[in-house]
Amino acid sequence: MKKLIAAMALSAFAFTPGIGAAQAADYPDRPISVMVSYGAGGATDFQARIVTMMAANEKLLGQPMVIINKPGAGGRVGWNWFASEAETDGYTLSAYNVPHFIAQSIKGGVKYSADSFEPIANWGSDPAVVIVPKDSPYNTIGELLDYAKANPGKVTMSGAGLFVGHHIAALQIQKAIGAKLAYIPTKGGGAAAMKAVIAGDVIAGVNNLSDAFRAREAGNVKILAVADLERNEKFLPNVPTLKEAGYDVDNSSVNFRGIMAKKGTPPEIIEMLAAKVPEMFANGRVTKQMNAGGSPIKIMNRAEVQKMWSDRQAFLQELLKDLK
């Protein structure tokens, strides 16, 4: 309770209203908003709340980061708002999900592209995994995909939405086996897609490694394969990658999460954030709680993220070209 009061008092004192435009020199002098384009309680929201919890520390940013949720249409609503309406004073940042927003911008109908944003740093990577209900007749990825090959369009596979990591993984699998899958996007994100698998509404599903790991621990699903280049030694040492199982699927669907600013934000502010934010992600308490929640950490600095973005951009353009 003492700590609670202390935290409340601290945050009350930390708030000192500044007047006029933000000065890069004394940035930040008020709380920074971080927009998450998924609902409260989703994996991105949950992780964003953990990785930003140390922001108010004097050695880091010295001001708290506040999460704002703008969910809708697989992230399009939030990123549209960020690209078109957010201010560029450095007090409004956003979480990003790659490949989601890049794939959506290639598909069109949105107001952003990879060029609308400036990456700051990456905090995590969550590979997609293929899951089936616990009483499913399929025990290996080979059995499931052989059936899919023999019965094109009959294997229903749930995922968080269209043009998100799960969908990319399903598309890659489709391409690898040369047969259609019935990909079922859900409205409620990864949690709803998971429910569809556990309840047996669908035959299989693509989901986040972290959520699938939890569901397996609870005895609800079987995890058949990971859509990554290497096995996940920490959480799923026994689950093969799709590559190992003989399917040509790489790590393009891995869900990278991090923080970005809007293009037009003063370069000094971006530099300052790019230096401090990875440090904040690497903080001992942050990593401890990320690990406790089963969320894989992958800290990347600004330069690394820039390279990752342009790699994904090129790859996705190629992959999505074949689709209408």
Place this chain on the structure above:
Amino acid sequence: MNSARLQHLIPGTLVLLLALTVVWLSFTREPAESFLFPRLISVVMLALAFWNFVRAATGLAKVGTGFTASLLVTIAPGVAVMIIFIFFLAKQFGFYVSSTIAFVAIYAIYDPAPHSDPKSWAKRVGVAIAFMVLMYGLFSILLKVQTPRGMFF
């Protein structure tokens, strides 16, 4: 034709026009899968709007009080303040300044105390500021909502 019947025709026509627009939009836009559900809804809406229109036109619609000239005159200044406040001032002047102004304006318009008495003005401004301090405490300090600051605050 009495005035009630005439009045009911206004919303009846407006809603019918809206329903027609929605039907037209739903059936002309692509992709078809995305507009499947809107098509369903819009057809039902059109049928209901037509039914409602017929009731209004034949004088069967009796529910609702409608508007009177004196009602419109009474609410006009308040609604005007409301529209200017929310649509224009809130963002330009910042939430706290514009809210204080709008609070005083609405209070003054509908307060029966005499406008010539400085005391009634002091009370109006005082109440507005007290309320805004409360809002500041709740939203800015406790919930850390960053409201638009506009040109003042």
Place this chain on the structure above:
Amino acid sequence: MEFLNHLGGVFEPVAFLLLLGGTIGGLILGATPGLSPTMAVALLIPFTFQLEATQGLILLGAAYTSTVAGGAVSAILLKIPGAPANIATALDGHEMAKNGQGAKALHISFLSSGIGGVIGVLLLIFLTPVLAQWALAFGPSHLFWMAILGVTVIGSLDSKSFVKGLLSGCLGLWLSMIGYDDIQGAQRFIFADALTGGINIISALIGIFAIPQVIEMFAKGRIASSISSLEVEKQSIWASVRETLGYKRALSIGTVCGSVIGLIPGVGGQIAGLLAYDQARKFSPEREKFGSGYAEGVVAAESANNAMVGPSLVPLLTLSIPGSPTAAVLLGGLLIHGIFPGSDLFDNHPKVAWTFINSMLVGQILMVIFGIWIAGYAAKVAKIPNPIMAAAVLVLALFGSYSIQQSMGDVYIMLGLGLGMFFLEKFGFSAAPLVLGLILGPIAEANFIQGSMIATAGDGTLSYFFGGVLNLFLIALVIASIAYSFWASIVLAKKTAPKPEVTK
């Protein structure tokens, strides 16, 4: 009876203080327009970083419980439902407050919340394994029929005019489709930039209920008599208890509706209050009193929306599936401490699990006590002069609608819908069916599309949507509900025919 072994944990000093703080804070947050229980709980998550797992969950559990009930305060006093769950409370509750029975309405609302809530948590304690299987039985086709069942309520929810009630509902359904299509990602009906994000349900609620309310206050004009507002009747607690317990039918309908709907993942309990209200009215011999400030309506709505709290956590605690947005936030609260819901939770962390559940049980009772304690003061809101009230509600509407997503678009939508609603209400259209349409539209659509995608890959649409006992049962309910509405509209029309309503 394992939960009794851990009951002591709730009464440890720190835990109990957190429980108190969470309950009082939750009541205040819940009463603030624009702060839904989901947002309130999400706001508290950072505080739980500093606490032990059990303590953090006590705080969250207490806050969840009391924000749901706290929403009734603004619904009753200001006619601004704090969350969709409280819409039905506003229908009769605000009328009671206008009649000077604000204190009574608040007492009854908290008491019935408490009763529904305790029963809901007891269901969670004793029947979790059975209920979990039920929750999973609802697939896309069943959820679609559930939503349709909700839609059929629309027509009867508006007692004034059948066709206008249905039309208002249709308008709501259409409004819910504005913005990006959630599954395909196509843009629909975006006439203005503010609409790209779609219509946020909470800001719509604020606009549709609060703005007409403010204009009605303007309409009283600048006359001295409007200042001397009505007296607030004193209400003894025991009289309230007796009265609440007297509404056995409404209490049981509310509790059953709330528990069943709370259990189903994806419906999220937003419509529990409205469905219970509607059912209670249909079964009440005094059904024409509903909507005019009748306590039974408040009892049904509030017992339903708190009965939902316990069962809504069943899928989360047993299967690790968050059934509602609030449950998703609570999941985050568990994960931060390295606790995975599911068998792991009850086997390896029984103390955490049971203390959390117990805290909701004790929280319900504390919520009733504090709710009743503040009711006397809160009801005095009705004595605030009209012009001050109008200005204050308008400012609250601005801040509330902005703070949901920190977006001006939501604010413009709020006022636009509010002005439109004021105009339409003058001609007998009503707000509750419109909001119901707005809530149910996305549920019906998403499940319809998802269901038909699954059906095309499988046995075909017809057998998917019409096969199986549960589908047929729900369809039967839909048909019964429509038939009742038609019957009632004919009977009611005959009843009211001799005395036509006054029109100006």
